Amino acid sequence: MQQSKPDLLITVRSITTRSPQGREDTIPAVWIENSPVLGATAYLFANRSKSLTWLKKAARSLKQLVEFSVANQSKFVSPQTLFKAFVDALYDGTIDSNGDDESGLYWMPLSIQVVEEIISHISQYSNSRYSQAQEKAENSGRRIEDILLNPYREATLAEKYLAYAAYHHKKNRAFLSHTMKAPSPAQVASVPNIQPRHTPPTTKLGARYFPEDAIGKLMEGFRLHGAVDSDPIYKRLNLRDVLITMLMHYAGLRISEAFHLFTADVSVSNHNLILPKIWLCHPSMGWSPDNKFRDREKFLANIGLLPRNDKSNPNWYYAGWKNPTQKKVINTNGKQIDQWYSELVFFPESYGQKWLEIYRFYMEYQRVPPPHNTLHPFLFTSKDGRPASIQNYRERHKKITASIGLIDNDEYSTLAHSHRHSMAMRLIEARVDPLLIQFILRHQSVESQLQYHSKSTADIQRELNVKSKQYEHVHSNNSLLDARLHGGHVDVDPQALFSGLQRFKRGNQL
Numbered sequence: 001m002q003q004s005k006p007d008l009l010i011t012v013r014s015i016t017t018r019s020p021q022g023r024e025d026t027i028p029a030v031w032i033e034n035s036p037v038l039g040a041t042a043y044l045f046a047n048r049s050k051s052l053t054w055l056k057k058a059a060r061s062l063k064q065l066v067e068f069s070v071a072n073q074s075k076f077v078s079p080q081t082l083f084k085a086f087v088d089a090l091y092d093g094t095i096d097s098n099g100d101d102e103s104g105l106y107w108m109p110l111s112i113q114v115v116e117e118i119i120s121h122i123s124q125y126s127n128s129r130y131s132q133a134q135e136k137a138e139n140s141g142r143r144i145e146d147i148l149l150n151p152y153r154e155a156t157l158a159e160k161y162l163a164y165a166a167y168h169h170k171k172n173r174a175f176l177s178h179t180m181k182a183p184s185p186a187q188v189a190s191v192p193n194i195q196p197r198h199t200p201p202t203t204k205l206g207a208r209y210f211p212e213d214a215i216g217k218l219m220e221g222f223r224l225h226g227a228v229d230s231d232p233i234y235k236r237l238n239l240r241d242v243l244i245t246m247l248m249h250y251a252g253l254r255i256s257e258a259f260h261l262f263t264a265d266v267s268v269s270n271h272n273l274i275l276p277k278i279w280l281c282h283p284s285m286g287w288s289p290d291n292k293f294r295d296r297e298k299f300l301a302n303i304g305l306l307p308r309n310d311k312s313n314p315n316w317y318y319a320g321w322k323n324p325t326q327k328k329v330i331n332t333n334g335k336q337i338d339q340w341y342s343e344l345v346f347f348p349e350s351y352g353q354k355w356l357e358i359y360r361f362y363m364e365y366q367r368v369p370p371p372h373n374t375l376h377p378f379l380f381t382s383k384d385g386r387p388a389s390i391q392n393y394r395e396r397h398k399k400i401t402a403s404i405g406l407i408d409n410d411e412y413s414t415l416a417h418s419h420r421h422s423m424a425m426r427l428i429e430a431r432v433d434p435l436l437i438q439f440i441l442r443h444q445s446v447e448s449q450l451q452y453h454s455k456s457t458a459d460i461q462r463e464l465n466v467k468s469k470q471y472e473h474v475h476s477n478n479s480l481l482d483a484r485l486h487g488g489h490v491d492v493d494p495q496a497l498f499s500g501l502q503r504f505k506r507g508n509q510l
Contacts (some may be wrong), residue, residue: 010067012059016312017045026312028059030066032138037066043125051320052311061121064090071103085128090115096250101376118243197261209421214406215249221400239362240380243355244393248419250342250351251281252441255416259319259390260308263375264289266359275349276356280442282340283307283321289377295339308387347426 015029015036027044030037038063044055068086076082093109095101110118137143175302210218219242227236247253260283268276281287284297284307293299297307306313324342344354366383370376380388394416401414408414413421420441427437438445 008070010070011065012063013057015041024312025443028054029055030059030063032066032070037062038131039124041127042065045129048311055311057117058125059120060117060123064118065122067105068103070495071105076100087115087119090118129318140290202447206412207421207424208408209425210249210414210418211406211412212422214401214404215245215422217247217404218397218400221353221404224397233358234365239366239387241393241396243358244353244380245363245397245416245419246355246358247278247344248416249422250346250348250355251278252342252347252420252423254322254324254420255394256309256320256322256390258326259378259380259388260321262289262380263363266379268356274353274356275346276344276359278344280324280342280344281310283319285340287339287341297376308378315391317387318392323444324446325438342442347423347430347432347440483496 001225009032011031012028013031016024023209025045025048027041027048029044030040033243040059043062044059047055047058065086068089069082072082072085076085089103089105089107090110094103094105094107121377133472200497219237222238222241222245224236224238225302229236233239246257247258258403259280261280265279265281267277269277278285281296284295286296288294288296288299290299290302293302301305308317309318309395311318346355367379368383370381370385373387376387378387382388397416398414406412406414412418421452424441427440432440437443
């Protein structure tokens with residue numbers, strides 16, 4: 001029998017929290033009607049330093065568990081069976097063969113990869129919640145069950161099922177049984193029959209990079225309206241977008257990192273006056289251009305701004321941050337100051353020189369200074385002087401790559417981030433030491449380079465073509481093998497009954 005959706009409205013919406021120090025953070029949260037689910041909100045707040053994408057996915061995953069539990073609370077005899085049904089519902093959907101849905105959820109089936117991601121988020125939440133309860137139990141002498149399942153207060157329905165999830169995931173491996181260590185036979189006997197649906201093993205393609213022979217066309221694509229070929233570069237091209245692209249392609253910058261740069265972060269190298277010296281500083285803990293302020297967060301607060309990686313920023317101003325490896329100490333007049341920065345390196349080096357020349361044109365002719373009422377320190381600005389938008393750059397990059405006929409394949413990518421991959425590929429092809437590559441690309445681990453060593457189908461074919469030519473002369477003179485192959489074919493089908501046009505003729509006669 002077809003039913004309507006559950007009466008309770010369960011959503012993922014933003015919530016703003018304030019720390020005792022007065023700092024505000026905006027994070028996604030799970031809501032039932034007009035009340036946030038406290039356990040889920042506390043977990044997301046504790047992980048607020050993670051990316052906004054991670055937080056949204058975690059919130060949506062917890063929301064689905066709450067939604068399913070509330071909709072099916074009276075249909076299962078135990079939490080374990082409910083959680084097993086939840087996993088099945090993710091894989092298979094909730095709609096029966098007649099198009100009806102007793103739960104009222106009307107979920108469509110999800111792919112194995114998406115389901116595994118949802119279960120992973122719920123499992124991380126469950127492990128965190130259980131660990132907190134375990135610590136409280138050790139300190140208070142109470143049982144974990146009494147703390148986690150909390151019979152001493154009237155919990156909301158959502159909080160009750162999230163607590164059940166944390167308890168039964170740890171006790172019965174109710175969700176991610178395939179990610180935990182192999183249990184003993186006794187443990188297996190108590191495990192619910194929830195089997196993961198694994199995807200077949202796959203060969204990972206290498207990181208796709210931007211084609212080197214198209215970078216010049218891309219740069220020319222950043223043409224100013226009405227410009228002609230004979231115009232000087234500062235009248236012909238949008239130098240801001242050219243500089244950002246060069247930072248990614250020739251210095252390995254991530255796209256978001258370019259939008260955190262201050263004007264004070266660029267100077268001339270002490271070692272080579274024709275090369276730039278560019279510091280990539282942490283958005284909040286990095287070096288402040290004004291000595292009155294300890295770090296960038298306090299410097300920006302003084303002019304009414306937040307660091308651009310703060311998730312409460314509006315979309316046009318927000319720019320993510322991947323936590324690259326950075327130096328911690330700066331020596332200033334013999335004094336060590338804890339700050340966080342990296343110094344960029346261009347490869348090939350000559351493009352550093354070209355970048356500096358274009359930068360000087362940009363600062364003199366094109367950079368729009370901030371309005372007096374909205375001062376800011378950022379290097380790249382919009383046409384009205386505000387900090388440049390990362391989303392606008394992405395859209396322009398996408399439009400230009402399409403206009404010059406570039407398409408994605410298993411070797412090349414037209415995404416802006418692929419320029420960083422191009423930098424990595426050049427370093428590897430030049431046989432630069434892996435530890436040095438780790439430093440240049442600001443990777444946290446040298447293993448991050450493995451993605452650049454994987455080969456695309458085109459790479460494999462090119463390499464095999466070169467190797468094949470080295471051995472062709474060995475096999476080209478093997479007349480005995482050729483004769484046996486030819487003779488084998490004739491012996492198997494001497495009248496060509498199963499090959500050529502004869503097989504069609506025979507078929508027509510039957």
